[in-house]
Amino acid sequence: MVVYEILIKTGFRFEGWTRDDVFIRLYGRNDEITEKNLRDLDRIAFTRGSTHTFTFETDVNIGDQARIALWRDGYWFTCWYIDWIQITPAGGNASIFPVQKWIKQKRKYFFNHIDTCLPQQDRYREMRQDELRIIQNEYQLEVKEPGLPAQVKELPDDETFSFQES
Secondary structure, three states: OEEEEEEEEEOOOOOOOEOOOEEEEEEEOOOOEEEEEHHHHOOOOEOOOOEEEEEEEEOOOOOOEEEEEEEEOOOOOOOEEEEEEEEEEOOOOOEEEEEEEEEOOOOOEEEEOOOOOOHHHOOOHHHHHHHHHHHHHHOOEEOOOOOOOOEEOOOOHHHOOOOOOO
């Protein structure tokens, strides 16, 4: 059995919390996989500005974490903002995944450890292409005044600041 400790830091953003079931999948460097529903482990909300620690045992030893997938079921109609996720196998080194992202309902997010590489060496090219299509859909541009640079046509709701009215 291998014990993993997962720390999730919820950001301090207005309405950036959730009580949804949250799922995480850990990928090792040799494509080993283990998955867990974090809400089964702790039934408290991921409150704004909080850090939650989860520990679970599994038969799968994935070694160093290369990638994680994270998603939530979407029962609560809130957006969840995560600052970072840290994963530490018992007796191993911690892997920190800077997230800095709103986690929307029923959408799977992938985060790679040390997420930089040349495009021709990207193991997850299809995933990045899908993410790019989603971003291009959400952030369409238009020229609002002739002669000025293009701007985002309509800012998505989860990108508005707390002092802006919806």
